[in-house]
Amino acid sequence: MIRTIVYISNSVKLIEENTLNKLFLQTMLNNTLKNITGVLIYKEGTFIQILEGKAPALNNLFKKIQTDVRHNNITKILDRMNAKRLFGKFHTVLSSRGNARQLVNLETFLTDRADSSHSNTLLGLLHPFLNKSNNSMNALSC
Numbered sequence: 698m699i700r701t702i703v704y705i706s707n708s709v710k711l712i713e714e715n716t717l718n719k720l721f722l723q724t725m726l727n728n729t730l731k732n733i734t735g736v737l738i739y740k741e742g743t744f745i746q747i748l749e750g751k752a753p754a755l756n757n758l759f760k761k762i763q764t765d766v767r768h769n770n771i772t773k774i775l776d777r778m779n780a781k782r783l784f785g786k787f788h789t790v791l792s793s794r795g796n797a798r799q800l801v802n803l804e805t806f807l808t809d810r811a812d813s814s815h816s817n818t819l820l821g822l823l824h825p826f827l828n829k830s831n832n833s834m835n836a837l838s839c
Contacts (some may be wrong), residue, residue, distance in 0.1 A: 699782050700752045701735075701815070703775035703822055705745045708766040710808055712739065720767075733758060734784040736803065738826045744768055745826055747819060749782045774822060779815050783807075798825050 712720070717739060724737055733750035746762075748755055763771055804827050810816035 698752075698780065699749050701775060701777055701779055701783075701819075702748045702755055702773060703746065703819070704748075704759075704762070704771055704773045705743065706762075706771040708739070708742050708744065708768050711742050712767075728758075729794045731758065734782055736823075737786060738823070740826050741776070745755045745823065747784065747823075748778075749784055752778075775818065783810065783813070783815060783819065802825065 714762070722738065728734070728748075731750065731754045733748055735747040735749050737744065737746045748758065748760055750758075759773075804820070807816050807820040807823070811820075
């Protein structure tokens with residue numbers, strides 16, 4: 698079984714693109730080493746992240762996330778077990794320079810799996826962040 702956690706939080710200050718790109722790279726490297734998959738989206742000072750992995754690895758990561766001083770108001774909005782990963786083969790990095798195309802890819806990826814209630818739930822949670830007309834969004838999938 699794979700555990701999925703989705704949380705939302707606020708950055709304590711707006712993050713510049715260069716700093717955000719470094720954060721995304723570090724997140725991708727750390728999660729890959731721990732066999733954690735998912736998506737991290739940053740929009741106008743708000744993070745939403747989907748994390749998938751074995752329960753012990755996610756427990757440790759989420760404890761670390763809760764103590765990270767770069768954000769606050771961390772609210773877990775989904776925590777459940779699933780038979781398999783949804784983002785196991787979805788590897789796309791999204792940045793402010795390619796948001797529209799990449800956001801369409803993410804939305805299409807989730808929509809194509811609409812037969813899965815898990816995919817529908819995640820699509821619903823991400824919907825406000827998939828506004829392609831907003832150029833101030835950055836996202837990472839790993």
